[in-house]
Amino acid sequence: MSINFPFSAIVGQEQMKLAMILTAIDPTIGGVLVFGDRGTGKSTAVRALAALLPEISVIRDCPVNSEFAKDVPNWSANRVKEKRMRETPVVDLPLGVSEDRVTGALDIERALTKGEKAFQPGLLAKANRGYLYIDEVNLLEDHIVDLLLDVAQSGENLVEREGLSIRHAAKFVLIGSGNPEEGELRPQLLDRFGLSVEVTSPTNIEDRISVIERRDSFERNRKRFINKWKPEDKKIREGILKARNNLKSIKTAKKILRDCADLCLTLGADGLRGELTLLRAGRALAAYEGKTSLERAHLKAIAPLALSHRLRRDPLDEAGSGTRVNRATADILG
Amino acid sequence: MNRGQEIWLQVIAALHLLAIDPNGLKGVTFRLRAGPVRDKLLSHIHSIAVSTTKLHPNMTDEQLFGGVDVIATLNKSRLVTTDGLLQKSGWFELSMAERSSLQTAARLCQALDQNLISPLILLDEGIDDERPPDSLRERLAFYFDLSEVRHADTDFDSVDALQEIGEAKSVVNDMRKLVLLAEQFGISTARGPLLALCTAKANAKANGRKMVNDEDLEIAAELVYPSRATRLPEPPEASEPTQSTEMQQKNDNENEKKSGEIELPNELLIEAVRAFLPSDFLEKLKTQKTHLKSNGVGFGTQAKSKTRGRPRPSRQGKLDGQNRIDIVATLRTAAPLQTIRKIKTKAIRHVLIYPDDIHVKRYETRSERVVIFAVDASGSAALSRLSESKGAVELLLAQAYSRRDYVSLIGFRNTNAEILLPPTRSLVQTKRRLAELPGGGGTPMATGIKAAGEMALLTASQGKTPLIVILTDGRANITLDGKPDRTQAIEQCHQIGRWIAVSGFKSVVLDVGKWPNKVLAHIARDMQAAYFALPRADAQVISKTIGAELEL
Structure with missing residues (x-):
């Protein structure tokens, strides 16, 4: 396995890092969409995330990483009940992937050589309970996008083809990255991502120098570099674990709920997903900060991440949607 | 040399x-x-x-x-x-x-x-x-x-034998120099300086040095930066104060002691990069914006697709990881031969399938559309309707976007036509280009229609279906070679119109002048284009008209 650049060693890009941490605390927030120029560390951050996340316990050799023996799908040949720990799966969905690879399909090898009708699980099965990463998500073919939308929504993958009828759990956090200059994303898919972040190259010379410096020492001696950053990574991991425990006990006042609704109404965000994400992400942030209740400050910090991609696109509006969110937040939350 | x-x-x-x-x-x-x-x-x-x-x-x-x-x-x-x-x-x-x-x-x-x-x-x-x-x-x-x-230039190929020594080291100051230099040439990604650093180290290694020195940096800069540069460095006198004040503003406190150190990259390094900039760098710089990307690579849909679309009869073929096997057709082919094969091979397997039996599924997709707008930005049009035209194009863009069409934009004024936007789906870019479109000057209509026709040919060759939309008042007065001659200009419009008709591209002509223009109607007839005179139309009406045309 290749050694990844440590998460905590990524210079700047605080919003992107925060968004990823929040989804690790509460996967129900939905995915993260990272849009930005080439060479700003998008892929690096996602790959680093895998090493950062706490391990999960799975049934050995289960094709969908089930936690309990009863969840192991019946089409799987696997009958062991033994558990083991493994790292949270982070699955790459390459562009131009065929539908069969994504959903899984008839195992042609076995069909042809042994004449057996068996199911070969696809990437969705592999990504269950973990992350599905799509680089250049805006270039993904439409039919794959539709399929992902459907599964991300239902948390279940249903395969009906070549005489197979199979279903399995497919709950994953979608992480997409892309360059908006190369093409846009359909609003339906945009809305499906919980948080969105825009990344740019750091403008500060000192930051840029330290990007180069860290990358250089990483390339020179990967092991040493990773050991150096291990304590930092560990701090974040423990923060995530602690926040997961705290999450349930975060109190939310009625007043804050009203703020959420007000904000979404003012911005004209479509659907109720905006409010829900705002609330969940806000709570996750409160838990990460070790607070006991959700406060306005949290909403304020989260609003641009949770709402800027949900606004109705106005072709005649020159200002970016981020500005609109900030303006509305300032108006309502003071 | x-x-x-x-x-x-x-x-x-x-x-x-x-x-x-x-x-x-x-x-x-x-x-x-x-x-x-x-x-x-x-x-x-x-x-x-x-x-x-x-x-x-x-x-x-x-x-x-x-x-x-x-x-x-x-x-x-x-x-x-x-x-x-x-x-x-x-x-x-x-x-x-x-x-x-x-x-x-x-x-x-x-x-x-x-x-x-x-x-x-x-x-x-x-x-x-x-x-x-x-x-x-x-x-x-x-x-x-x-x-x-x-x-004749390639007669040198002496390369010294590789001297393998340990990894060359670089100091922070080297990195600082490379980053500053990248900044000067407008290289914004981190990959530029990183690759330059690797180059410098490799060069140091090749020369048997343990540390990177200025010569290595110079070579690295020469090799890596010229092709990535997006602007020329400003003269040092002008840029020095702005840069350091900017730095100070950003990190007021922590950087105070460092601000003295913020130096500009070595003049030598700048010159080294500058010497190797492509000879047409400045020219490219001007046009670079227009082909920032999205010349549509990869999206050129095949009319026959392996993975999606309306199903067509499956065919004999090989599995290449992209296409899908049609099990039923494969079995159907194999079935009649089973007895023969069993006798021949004496196999005990139930079904004998040979490679030749394999059938793969085929699908047919409709190719994607490209709407090519040729917008008249001449003085006569600008006076009356340029802003409405822009508004209409923006509204159409929003529609085209929701239909997943590509949009391309050509502006014509003065003596030439300019491709403001190659086929793209990016709303962001299009809006920016439109806002930048200036108005004024003569009406080189023939040149504009020709540019649109050429763009249509190009997109058609990529497997997409072009639709040409021309917004003009039809007062053509500049010929193809840029001379002011009303009669000839109009004659040329007719010629090019006929060429477009022969090429079989669908087109729409929108007359946005104050009064309907008969000449333009004739040109449209030669183009076999739908002609709409919209003397009082606002952006909404124009976009509706084209929208209706698109749905056909």
Whole structure:
């Protein structure tokens, strides 16, 4: 396995890092969409995330990483009940992937050589309970996008083809990255991502120098570099674990709920997903900060991440949607 | 030494460095057509590389990553797999790189990031705007345009023997210099300075030094930066104060002691990069914005698709990892032969399927549409209707976006037509371009229609369906060669209109003048275009009209 650049060693890009941490605390927030120029560390951050996340316990050799023996799908040949720990799966969905690879399909090898009708699980099965990463998500073919939308929504993958009828759990956090200059994303898919972040190259010379410096020492001696950053990574991991425990006990006042609704109404965000994400992400942030209740400050910090991609696109509006969110937040939350 | 020789020497040096640090530098792009120089280049590469693996843009996944060898598996009745090209070692060579789709590029990028296929040599044989996907090119350290190099220039190929010593070290100050230099040339990604740093280290290593020195930095800057530069550095006097004040504003407290150290990159380094900027750099700079990307690579839909669309009858074929097997058709083909095969092979398997039986599914997709707007921005039109036209185009863009159409924008005024936007789906870019469109000057209508027709030809060759929309008041007064002559200008419009009609492109002419223009109606008839006189129309009406036309 290749050694990844440590998460905590990524210079700047605080919003992107925060968004990823929040989804690790509460996967129900939905995915993260990272849009930005080439060479700003998008892929690096996602790959680093895998090493950062706490391990999960799975049934050995289960094709969908089930936690309990009863969840192991019946089409799987696997009958062991033994558990083991493994790292949270982070699955790459390459562009131009065929539908069969994504959903899984008839195992042609076995069909042809042994004449057996068996199911070969696809990437969705592999990504269950973990992350599905799509680089250049805006270039993904439409039919794959539709399929992902459907599964991300239902948390279940249903395969009906070549005489197979199979279903399995497919709950994953979608992480997409892309360059908006190369093409846009359909609003339906945009809305499906919980948080969105825009990344740019750091403008500060000192930051840029330290990007180069860290990358250089990483390339020179990967092991040493990773050991150096291990304590930092560990701090974040423990923060995530602690926040997961705290999450349930975060109190939310009625007043804050009203703020959420007000904000979404003012911005004209479509659907109720905006409010829900705002609330969940806000709570996750409160838990990460070790607070006991959700406060306005949290909403304020989260609003641009949770709402800027949900606004109705106005072709005649020159200002970016981020500005609109900030303006509305300032108006309502003071 | 002439320019060709200089470039050739650089090429030799770059290849040498690649051999030293393939994983850090990733590779090189060469832009040149087939010819003696290319042969020379390739033979040089083959002499350095231990082994080279050839890649081509239309590789299937199975070829790239390996997979099940269906034929061997069927024959031997056990699973036989093949090795993919990416599993090979040595140097990789991608010819006709400009033809690779974004999908292929994405796979190669992933492989590059995992150091599976470095060094990668991209051979770009593109003409004009054709070029390899940016994502791929950007990852490779070097880029050389060898179209200026003649065979006579390539007579040097002395390379010193490699002196293998330990890793060369660099200090923070080197990095600072490279980052500052990148900043000066408007290189915003972190890959530029990183690759430059690797180059400097490789060069130090090649010269048997333990530490990177200024000479290494200079060579690195020369090799890596020129092709990435997006602007020329400002003169030092002007930029120094702004930069340091900016820095101070940003990190008021912590940086106070450092602010004295913020120096500009070495004048020598700037000159080194400047010397190797492409000769048409300034010209390119002007047009660079217009082809920022999205010349539609990869989206050129095949009329016959393997994976989606309306199903067509399945055909005999091979499984290549992309297409899907049609089990029923395959079994149907195999069924009548079962008895014969069983007797012949004495096999005890239930069903005997031979490779020839395999049928694959086929689908048919409708090709994607490209709406090409040719907008009249001349004085006569600007006075009356330019802003409405812009508004209409923006509204249409929003619609086109929701229909997943591509949009392209051509403006004509004064004496020429300008492609403001090649076919794209990016709303952001389009809005920016439209806002920048100035008005005023003569009406070179023939030139505008011609540009639209050429764009239509280009998109049609990529497998898309073009639709031309011309917004003008029809007061053509500039001829194709830029001379003011009303009669001839109108005659030429008729000619080009007929050419478009013959080419079979669908077109719409919107008369946005204050009064309907008979001449324009005639031109539209020659183009076999739908003609709409919209003297009092606002943006909404115009967009509705075109929208209705699009739905046909």
